[in-house]
Amino acid sequence: MAAATDREKPIRHALFARVYPRINAFAEAHGALEHRRELLGGTTGRIVEIGAGTGANFPHYPPKVERVIAVEPEPRLRELAKRASAGSPVPVEIRAGRAEALPVPDASADGVVASLVLCTIADVSAALGEAARVLRPGGLLYFYEHIRSTRPGLARRQRIINVVWPLLGGGCNLTRNPEPAITAAGFRIERARHFDFLINGRTTPSSPCVIGVARKAEIAAQENTA
Ligand SMILES: C[S@@+](CC[C@H](N)C(=O)[O-])C[C@H]1O[C@@H](n2cnc3c(N)ncnc32)[C@H](O)[C@@H]1O
Secondary structure, three states, rough: OOOOOOOOOOOOOHHHHHHHHHHHHHHHHHHHHHHHHHOOOOOOOOOOOOOOOOOOOOOHHOOOEEEEEEEEEOHHHHHHHHHHOOOOOOOEEEEEHHHHOOOOOOOOOOEEEEEOOOOOOHHHHHHHHHHHEEEEEEEEEEEEEOOOOOOOOHHHHHHOOOOOOOHHHHHHHHHOOHHHHHOOOOOOEEEEEEEEEOOOOEEOOOOOEEEEEEEEOOHHHHHHHO
């Protein structure tokens, strides 16, 4: 059997994998549940979810979704996602793998879902390139991410805290701005709602957020010459 390349190897974050279910439950109780519903309410057809974690999105896929392939590299989280998939309202298949090398054929998805994951993925442009590869022309990327603040004071605080944040948060970064990377990967952002996710009325380092949809370009040149 061929050896796994670095992009295919599992990612082990044993401590983070143990605490993330509690972090997520807290976030969902303070508004993240609504954010997940907003992100996923318009999804249809064949979906690929990257870095699915515990499977927290699964209950929110609407009936128009035919099936979800959920890719998760962390073994403990993947096991939790498997359990969550059993109660999902739509069929979900869990696969091991990284977003930078998706175990999914070309042009086989109508939508790719990235939630709270572009902050963590080591090579975001490779992951977005993979999202574009697995999407059919005109397919949609649904994203929900915490992002770098546009306010200088908070952005500075994020930079300082980010010295230790990735060590505690399973590789999560506070200082990323995924939208230029999404555009650079060949997507056109159709909708993006920027907001502060406040916890009990307070700003936290991960408050600045975006929920949006971006479309992969149609193959206009081929259609014109056909
Ligand atoms: C903060 S959790 C978010 C989980 C889930 N998407 C959610 O919305 O709750 C970040 C996730 O990204 C995963 N991850 C880290 N690096 C990854 C990579 N290179 N490819 C895919 N997933 C990755 C982690 O294992 C973890 O499940």
